Amino acid sequence: xxxxxxxxxxxxxxxxxxxxxxxxxxxxxxxxxxxxxxxxxxxxxxxxxxxxxxxxxxxxxxxxxxxxxxxxxxxxxxxxxxxxxxxxxxxxxxxxxxxxxxxxxxxxxxxxxxxxxxxxxxxxxxxxxxxxxxxxxxxxxxxxxxxxxxxxxxxxxxxxxxxxxxxxxxxxxxxxxxxxxxxxxxxxxxxxxxxxxxxxxxxxxxxxxxxxxxxxxxxxxxxxxxxxxxxxxxxxxxxxxxxxxxxxxx
Amino acid sequence: xxxxxxxxxxxxxxxxxxxxxxxxxxxxxxxxxxxxxxxxxxxxxxxxxxxxxxxxxxxxxxxxxxxxxxxxxxxxxxxxxxxxxxxxxxxxxxxxxxxxxxxxxxxxxxxxxxxxxxxxxxxxxxxxxxxxxxxxxxxxxxxxxxxxxxxxxxxxxxxxxxxxxxxxxxxxxxxxxxxxxxxxxxxxxxxxxxxxxxxxxxx
Numbered sequence: 001x002x003x004x005x006x007x008x009x010x011x012x013x014x015x016x017x018x019x020x021x022x023x024x025x026x027x028x029x030x031x032x033x034x035x036x037x038x039x040x041x042x043x044x045x046x047x048x049x050x051x052x053x054x055x056x057x058x059x060x061x062x063x064x065x066x067x068x069x070x071x072x073x074x075x076x077x078x079x080x081x082x083x084x085x086x087x088x089x090x091x092x093x094x095x096x097x098x099x100x101x102x103x104x105x106x107x108x109x110x111x112x113x114x115x116x117x118x119x120x121x122x123x124x125x126x127x128x129x130x131x132x133x134x135x136x137x138x139x140x141x142x143x144x145x146x147x148x149x150x151x152x153x154x155x156x157x158x159x160x161x162x163x164x165x166x167x168x169x170x171x172x173x174x175x176x177x178x179x180x181x182x183x184x185x186x187x188x189x190x191x192x193x194x195x196x197x198x199x200x201x202x203x204x205x206x207x208x209x210x211x212x213x214x215x216x217x218x219x220x221x222x223x224x225x226x227x228x229x230x231x232x233x234x235x236x237x238x239x240x241x242x243x244x245x246x247x248x249x250x
Numbered sequence: 251x252x253x254x255x256x257x258x259x260x261x262x263x264x265x266x267x268x269x270x271x272x273x274x275x276x277x278x279x280x281x282x283x284x285x286x287x288x289x290x291x292x293x294x295x296x297x298x299x300x301x302x303x304x305x306x307x308x309x310x311x312x313x314x315x316x317x318x319x320x321x322x323x324x325x326x327x328x329x330x331x332x333x334x335x336x337x338x339x340x341x342x343x344x345x346x347x348x349x350x351x352x353x354x355x356x357x358x359x360x361x362x363x364x365x366x367x368x369x370x371x372x373x374x375x376x377x378x379x380x381x382x383x384x385x386x387x388x389x390x391x392x393x394x395x396x397x398x399x400x401x402x403x404x405x406x407x408x409x410x411x412x413x414x415x416x417x418x419x420x421x422x423x424x425x426x427x428x429x430x431x432x433x434x435x436x437x438x439x440x441x442x443x444x445x446x447x448x449x450x451x452x453x
Binding site: 019021032047048050056090101179195 | 266
């Protein structure tokens with residue numbers, strides 16, 4: 001696998017073996033947007049141990065079917081896929097009733113966004129946005145189409161691996177996660193500085209979904225499984241004035 | 251009994267440039283209604299990069315207590331009133347000039363620990379701010395304090411911030427503009443890098 005040669009900054013929020021540094025110069029847009037001064041360690045208080053997760057639930061059941069949620073009545077073009085998995089905390093406990101928001105390019109690799117003007121065709125039946133809540137077991141499930149790869153201007157002949165953007169809140173501000181889910185064996189992994197901004201191969205692989213034939217539905221859609229593990233205060237010692245995690249998982 | 255095995259956390263990736271249809275499909279930056287208890291404020295500012303240029307594709311998220319200092323969250327079980335008209339979460343994109351804004355209420359003070367006991371060290375009113383953008387592989391965490399708030403002098407978090415950088419966390423009260431509809435306006439620029447770089451926290 002190609003190793004990207006780059007300048008890597010020392011300023012990292014969270015676990016250095018997991019989270020990318022702010023400066024990863026091969027991803028050129030980090031160069032002027034990366035904080036350069038040391039982060040101030042913040043003792044967790046109610047301000048961070050609370051968060052919007054438990055109270056946000058703006059959605060309808062149709063939001064989880066991105067093949068038919070464009071409002072046209074038509075169906076999106078592309079390889080129909082099911083993406084499902086569990087949302088867990090670091091102790092492996094499911095996080096129920098938590099919001100996932102996702103967005104992605106269409107089958108040709110084009111986003112519905114005024115700033116995406118490369119000549120991949122748009123699909124009037126695909127908006128590329130979805131959301132759902134996890135069930136009582138922390139399980140989420142989307143029906144969508146497999147996104148195409150698309151070019152970007154970071155370097156010569158640059159293409160992003162196929163991906164779906166995910167946003168989750170979890171139980172507290174500490175667990176806020178915006179990330180991208182990738183597909184197995186993407187030929188662009190070795191060349192993508194966003195993927196490689198994650199510092200270890202073990203952590204990178206946690207962003208890659210698994211093809212799961214038990215999720216695949218006969219003569220309908222291919223199945224991918226991807227579990228998401230949110231950081232939280234549960235697994236790290238903090239101010240002893242705080243009680244143990246609440247029994248109901250909050 | 252041995253400690254439970256810990257699972258590996260899912261890493262962060264950038265929000266990218268195309269998040270708006272997915273994350274800003276609803277109006278998220280007006281947090282207060284006419285019925286919301288508290289001093290109505292408008293927060294506005296710009297997001298700037300290391301050369302002082304506008305960041306036109308940032309996504310800011312805020313989280314705050316209500317006017318009584320109560321968070322709308324099951325973990326805050328203190329005997330303080332919840333406001334049914336106030337959730338406490340907001341989201342704003344930045345525009346081509348890097349400008350974002352929120353209409354909300356000034357939060358009450360909240361405890362530093364969480365026991366709610368008498369004698370608990372209190373934090374000055376503040377709003378947590380999460381900064382996402384294309385070019386940021388991980389979000390940044392900061393706080394907005396109110397420059398005209400006397401309690402800042404004893405705030406335990408501001409005390410952890412190098413004195414010469416504290417001003418980057420202070421929103422300045424300015425004359426209300428027409429757009430603010432009579433609310434008090436606080437100005438809070440976020441500088442991702444370089445001169446006047448905003449203090450960001452590790453959580």
